[in-house]
Amino acid sequence: MSTQTVRIIMNGVTGRMGYRQHLVRSILAIRADGGVLLPSGDRIQVEPILVGRNLEKLAELADRHGIADYTDSLSLALADDSASIYFDAQVTSARKAAILQAIAAGKHIYTEKPIADSVADGLELVEAARSAGIVNGVVHDKLYLPGLIKLKRLIDSGFFGQLLSVRGEFGYWVFEGDLVPAQRPSWNYRAADGGGITLDMYCHWNYVLENLFGRVEAVSSRSVTHIRERWDEQGNSYTATADDAAYGIFELEGDIIAQINSSWTVRVDRGELVEFQVDGTHGSAVAGLFECRIQPRVSTPKPVWNPDLPTDQDFRSQWTAIPDNQEFGNGFRAQWESFLTDVVAGRPHAYDLAAGVRGLQLVEAGLRSSAEGRRIELAAAIR
Missing domain, CATH: 3.40.50.720 (NAD(P)-binding Rossmann-like Domain)
Structure with a gap:
């Protein structure tokens, strides 16, 4: 050898x-x-x-x-x-x-x-x-993350039946840099240096969506700079010119709707820093970086809306974890x-690199949607 x-x-x-x-x-x-x-x-x-x-x-x-x-x-x-x-x-x-x-x-x-x-x-x-x-x-x-590998296995097995929708939540609070040092470099918040969460994360979301669910055909998005003053690595204040949050609705082939919120200005109340909930006619799943939990159609509870009484159901306990039945590396x-x-x-x-360009297509469509306040159809995919 x-x-x-x-x-x-x-x-x-x-x-x-x-x-x-x-x-x-x-x-x-x-x-x-x-x-x-x-x-x-x-x-x-x-x-x-x-x-x-x-x-x-x-x-x-x-x-x-x-x-x-x-x-x-x-x-x-x-x-x-x-x-x-x-x-x-x-x-x-x-x-x-x-x-x-x-x-x-x-x-x-x-x-x-x-x-x-x-x-x-x-x-x-x-x-x-x-x-x-x-x-x-x-x-x-992200395609190599344990949670998404488990999710892909569910998709390939037909677990979901007809796929209906995807809801993604990504982000955490990035400190401004005055009281607590920022955990991301300052160039991330300067547009001239290539900063901005839309440019950063929509490239990720494009390959996740197209490889798991289908090509993005149209997008409606809003990119926002919530925090306009930050402090750099030397402790100097600067004006943030790049977006720190993006809220997108993505229309996928096969009539699947995906909604993904991306934010560096959100405090985390979920199991992992990124989670995707996928709903289908035969079952649902919630996948993060490592975990993936499912709720099949046959074991879906029947909640009733009643604003006059607190719920007696522990909804999160009604999901089943997919086991780590293989070794997941970095x-x-x-x-x-x-x-x-x-x-x-x-x-x-x-x-x-063509896949990288497809990510940039989604970035540009998302930023254009935000600037013009309308839905943008994506051009034919670069292959």
Whole structure:
């Protein structure tokens, strides 16, 4: 049995998501376990090359994790012929130029989303990748979450009968930064830097909806900046110019209606930070990051509306949890392993840059709906 080492240029790993999920819990975890084991018995081992703007931070990360190569020069990293993959976890506004540079250098591309600031920029990336003939992928981490894996299993089994509707609640309170430090970076709240929850989360909701329920055909949405003054990492106040909440109604193929609230200005009163309730003629389910609970048609209670008396039913106790009857690993790592396997096999990745553009289509339609106060039909899906 043989082991092939794949060197990966990782740009933006000093940020929270790039460091925790992609470097530590994915690539370094794969390396520590001896690589990705293939059905043939062969292995794909990985070795990161760290890239970023702050050489001191990169040096500290490299020393902490035993990483040999790091640089603050993307051009220098891309000139390394031994590295075959470029990964991008930078701020959105810096992503397009770096990916185009990496494609020109012949690297396979794996990137966080949004893949660009606009559909037009995303299409430029798609065309460049296709012309270069490289394997390309976009992070679709939520499809690998235990709760959504269980939900997908229910859908595939026919549990719901006819699917009717989806209701999603996502978000939590992000502190303004004056009394308590904010738990998200300040650029998230500046439109000029690629901030905004619509741009951030509608890319996620598009791939969740299209892969579980069906393509989004139309959207009615409202994007709002509820909190207009925030404080940055240096303690300086600034005006928030990006939306911190988005309220959307999505019309899916098959006459399914999805409603999803996304907010960084909401206090949590639910089991998990994101939950989806799916209702069908034969049953319903509530799925979060980890849990999934069901209520079949045959065991659905019959509540009666009576505003004069408090209810005597404990509604949440009337649902049944789907068991963890398989081992669920980190979702980011699971997709990294899938992408690495596709690169070595020379085959397309299922969640490619075109999928990233479809997410941007929903973002632009949602923002247009909010600005014009009307329902927007989406253009034909980019494939």
